[in-house]
Amino acid sequence: xxxxxxxxxxxxxxxxxxxxxxxxxxxxxxxxxxxxxxxxxxxxxxxxxxxxxxxxxxxxxxxxxxxxxxxxxxxxxxxxxxxxxxxxxxxxxxxxxxxxxxxxxxxxxxxxxxxxxxxxxxxxxxxxxxxxxxxxxxxxxxxxxxxxxxxxxxxxxxxxxxxxxxxxxxxxxxxxxxxxxxxxxxxxxxxxxxxxxxxxxxxxxxxxxxxxxxxxxxxxxxxxxxxxxxxxxxxxxxxxxxxxxxxxxxxxxxxxxxxxxxxxxxxxxxxxxxxxxxxxxxxxxxxxxxxxxxxxxxxxxxxxxxxxxxxxxxxxxxxxxxxxxxxxxxxxxxxxxxxxxxxxxxxxxxxxxxxxxxxxxxxxxxxxxxxxxxxxxxxxxxxxxxxxxxxxxxxxxxxxxxxxxxxxxxxxxxxxxxxxxxxxxxxxx
Amino acid sequence: xxxxxxxxxxxxxxxxxxxxxxxxxxxxxxxxxxxxxxxxxxxxxxxxxxxxxxxxxxxxxxxxxxxxxxxxxxxxxxxxxxxxxxxxxxxxxxxxxxxxxxxxxxxxxxxxxxxxxxxxxxxxxxxxxxxxxxxxxxxxxxxxxxxxxxxxxxxxxxxxxxxxxxxxxxxxxxxxxxxxxxxxxxxxxxxxxxxxxxxxxxxxxxxxxxxxxxxxxxxxxxxxxxxxxxxxxxxxxxxxxxxxxxxxxxxxxxxxxxxxxxxxxxxxxxxxxxxxxxxxxxxxxxxxxxxxxxxxxxxxxxxxxxxxxxxxxxxxxxxxxxxxxxxxxxxxxxxxxxxxxxxxxxxxxxxxxxxxxxxxxxxxxxxxxxxxxxxxxxxxxxxxxxxxxxxxxxxxxxxxxxxxxxxxxxxxxxxxxxxxxxxxxxxxx
Numbered sequence: 001x002x003x004x005x006x007x008x009x010x011x012x013x014x015x016x017x018x019x020x021x022x023x024x025x026x027x028x029x030x031x032x033x034x035x036x037x038x039x040x041x042x043x044x045x046x047x048x049x050x051x052x053x054x055x056x057x058x059x060x061x062x063x064x065x066x067x068x069x070x071x072x073x074x075x076x077x078x079x080x081x082x083x084x085x086x087x088x089x090x091x092x093x094x095x096x097x098x099x100x101x102x103x104x105x106x107x108x109x110x111x112x113x114x115x116x117x118x119x120x121x122x123x124x125x126x127x128x129x130x131x132x133x134x135x136x137x138x139x140x141x142x143x144x145x146x147x148x149x150x151x152x153x154x155x156x157x158x159x160x161x162x163x164x165x166x167x168x169x170x171x172x173x174x175x176x177x178x179x180x181x182x183x184x185x186x187x188x189x190x191x192x193x194x195x196x197x198x199x200x201x202x203x204x205x206x207x208x209x210x211x212x213x214x215x216x217x218x219x220x221x222x223x224x225x226x227x228x229x230x231x232x233x234x235x236x237x238x239x240x241x242x243x244x245x246x247x248x249x250x251x252x253x254x255x256x257x258x259x260x261x262x263x264x265x266x267x268x269x270x271x272x273x274x275x276x277x278x279x280x281x282x283x284x285x286x287x288x289x290x291x292x293x294x295x296x297x298x299x300x301x302x303x304x305x306x307x308x309x310x311x312x313x314x315x316x317x318x319x320x321x322x323x324x325x326x327x328x329x330x331x332x333x334x335x336x337x338x339x340x341x342x343x344x345x346x347x348x349x350x351x352x353x354x355x356x357x358x359x360x361x362x363x364x365x366x367x368x369x370x371x372x373x374x375x376x377x378x379x380x381x382x383x384x385x386x387x388x389x390x391x392x393x394x395x396x397x398x399x400x401x402x403x404x405x406x407x408x409x410x411x412x413x414x415x416x417x418x419x420x421x422x423x424x425x426x427x428x429x
Numbered sequence: 430x431x432x433x434x435x436x437x438x439x440x441x442x443x444x445x446x447x448x449x450x451x452x453x454x455x456x457x458x459x460x461x462x463x464x465x466x467x468x469x470x471x472x473x474x475x476x477x478x479x480x481x482x483x484x485x486x487x488x489x490x491x492x493x494x495x496x497x498x499x500x501x502x503x504x505x506x507x508x509x510x511x512x513x514x515x516x517x518x519x520x521x522x523x524x525x526x527x528x529x530x531x532x533x534x535x536x537x538x539x540x541x542x543x544x545x546x547x548x549x550x551x552x553x554x555x556x557x558x559x560x561x562x563x564x565x566x567x568x569x570x571x572x573x574x575x576x577x578x579x580x581x582x583x584x585x586x587x588x589x590x591x592x593x594x595x596x597x598x599x600x601x602x603x604x605x606x607x608x609x610x611x612x613x614x615x616x617x618x619x620x621x622x623x624x625x626x627x628x629x630x631x632x633x634x635x636x637x638x639x640x641x642x643x644x645x646x647x648x649x650x651x652x653x654x655x656x657x658x659x660x661x662x663x664x665x666x667x668x669x670x671x672x673x674x675x676x677x678x679x680x681x682x683x684x685x686x687x688x689x690x691x692x693x694x695x696x697x698x699x700x701x702x703x704x705x706x707x708x709x710x711x712x713x714x715x716x717x718x719x720x721x722x723x724x725x726x727x728x729x730x731x732x733x734x735x736x737x738x739x740x741x742x743x744x745x746x747x748x749x750x751x752x753x754x755x756x757x758x759x760x761x762x763x764x765x766x767x768x769x770x771x772x773x774x775x776x777x778x779x780x781x782x783x784x785x786x787x788x789x790x791x792x793x794x795x796x797x798x799x800x801x802x803x804x805x806x807x808x809x810x811x812x813x814x815x816x817x818x819x820x821x822x823x824x825x826x827x828x829x830x831x832x833x834x835x836x837x838x839x840x841x842x843x844x845x846x847x848x849x850x851x852x853x854x855x856x857x858x
Binding site for chain 1: 468469471475477478479481482485488490497498500501505530533537538541555571575577578579688692693695713716717718720721722723725788
């Protein structure tokens with residue numbers, strides 16, 4: 001089988017004609033599909049519907065320490081919620097603060113605090129001429145949006161199957177005092193799905209930052225979001241442990257939430273860090289709020305119970321998600337395999353498949369899909385400043401549509417990839 | 430009847446001996462009472478217990494626009510929650526953003542945004558040499574704590590029965606460009622319980638600030654929290670309307686929450702402002718969060734329904750609160766009336782009674798109470814920097830204990846007031 005580049009001009013023109021006909025047929029179907037965001041499907045959300053019934057007026061409305069969940073109090077989370085989230089992140093409860101309904105909000109606030117107050121008595125970042133963050137790419141658009149809003153300069157760091165390029169990260173972090181942070185999604189990275197290797201986690205934990213207020217923003221959004229192929233879990237080395245071992249315990253903030261365990265819009269979130277970091281956060285938080293929603297914290301604890309039970313719950317999510325990932329991958333394999341016009345990841349968990357098109361094709365592919373009624377994450381979104389220098393990466397989010405729709409969507413996607421690639425190759429002939 | 434100052438030294442010494450005996454008797458009872466915070470009682474919280482049962486897995490889990498409350502989405506609140514909160518604040522829904530579980534958090538974030546990004550493209554406050562806020566006193570300690578944390582200089586503004594001294598406020602606001610804000614609790618002010626007069630509201634709405642990024646922080650925390658004496662409601666002029674009339678619509682941010690309507694720890698909050706202000710807030714918020722807890726928003730809408738129903742619900746709170754206020758006031762009247770050693774407010778709503786002791790006595794009174802097992806809000810807490818220049822004001826929070834405990838607490842309080850006042854008067858003889 002030939003790759004498309006190996007075809008003659010005439011063969012390509014013939015192929016293009018056929019693809020265009022096919023595309024016009026598809027377009028005429030009036031498809032409406034959204035593969036743009038990593039949203040759980042209604043079927044997944046329904047897995048947690050029992051949580052809605054778990055706290056009623058007949059329930060014990062006190063926490064285990066006798067605190068009334070309906071009243072004020074509990075700045076950093078009720079004990080049992082700390083224990084649940086600590087279990088999920090495999091840290092001690094004293095390393096956990098439980099927050100409101102979104103870890104994004106916690107990450108944003110953590111950076112806002114650093115901007116205004118500094119980090120553990122450092123100079124507030126807003127007083128500095130330049131603050132830089134390292135951004136492993138492709139990455140999560142909402143991380144980049146935070147940096148952009150705060151005027152933090154972002155530096156692209158290439159990623160391979162083991163994680164970000166650690167030579168480059170060490171070079172920046174250990175020498176440039178204006179580098180204050182790095183964004184990481186260490187397990188089932190958004191969008192590549194890769195899991196950082198033990199070696200990479202250890203090198204993160206052993207960074208020797210030039211800036212004492214440098215922090216690793218370890219967004220462990222998919223910490224227990226395995227797809228459970230062959231019923232297997234993927235293991236990520238524990239960053240909090242590794243930092244402690246390295247005598248570097250203040251270097252990391254870890255984030256997670258139950259958004260993709262229970263309800264995306266009504267979950268609970270947590271930040272894990274050293275006691276010194278958390279004490280500082282609590283000091284500022286105590287002025288920002290009296291406490292987060294304890295009713296929802298208790299709802300989560302009574303529903304999810306503990307990490308073991310939560311993992312069993314996550315297996316039910318995996319049952320729903322796996323066929324959707326498989327549908328996309330099987331279409332990509334059969335439609336694009338061997339054509340030399342794209343590569344894609346086969347993630348073992350998380351919410352995304354990352355597709356790399358020929359250079360200069362991603363925007364056109366996304367536009368073609370849109371024209372036919374399918375919304376994808378904007379091309380470039382996976383890069384800082386929405387600028388993918390190669391215009392190659394596209395994030396595919398298979399979670400929301402059903403498997404049949406996903407198959408249809410993947411076919412349309414593959415068709416658009418072929419169409420745009422043929423044009424690209426033709427224009428170079 | 431003589432005031433204590435009119436007593437002879439011998440009479441005072443005799444009185445002191447009796448009071449000390451009485452105090453020691455009280456102390457030996459091992460009382461444990463907390464009148465420090467404006468917390469609703471369990472009985473009040475139970476008024477909203479039905480809300481816990483209102484959204485179950487059998488319920489319609491979609492908003493009126495068909496949005497699944499369990500999934501991501503709705504940055505600024507679901508429609509029906511906007512309508513509820515707009516009804517309560519008597520503004521249009523387009524002037525409302527519904528947020529998370531605490532208006533304190535919304536106020537904090539509003540100031541944090543101004544610090545980092547400025548207000549409608551003004552210079553970020555963190556870049557200015559000096560930012561000042563006007564603080565009507567006595568006031569709410571958590572407002573002052575926000576200013577203190579952000580390094581905002583606070584200026585005391587005396588308050589009378591009509592509201593803050595508006596001459597002074599106009600003088601500062603209209604001439605000093607470094608004055609960027611004023612904290613107001615316009616209805617049933619914390620702690621004085623006063624309601625701003627129409628004249629005062631109009632003068633606020635007609636301020637001509639030297640700083641274009643000056644904002645009124647209108648914390649309408651007790652907007653429908655009347656005690657309903659004689660079944661009457663107290664009317665506060667609508668600041669949003671008045672600002673519109675004055676062509677000054679961008680000058681105010683109004684805040685409220687359901688913390689003291691439903692659950693103090695699990696309510697919903699809102700900010701009301703001009704569309705221009707809200708558009709700016711949404712721009713920053715869209716990076717901070719995907720949206721707040723929609724399940725809790727819908728829970729509130731289905732339980733509280735609309736402003737009329739919510740007011741009926743607030744009447745039930747009033748039934749519980751009124752006897753507690755009455756208990757305190759009747760003890761203060763009978764124990765301290767005519768003695769010339771203190772004045773106190775008779776609020777028609779809200780959560781506090783404000784007591785003004787003889788100058789230089791507040792700290793000692795609070796300490797005496799504490800020694801006997803009763804926690805009061807720290808003396809000075811109602812002033813910026815916890816510094817009451819006259820050491821006179823004490824905030825009494827009658828909501829949490831039951832009426833019988835309140836009576837006992839008020840008696841102990843009155844006893845401590847007398848004891849400290851006698852000492853004070855004696856020391857001046």
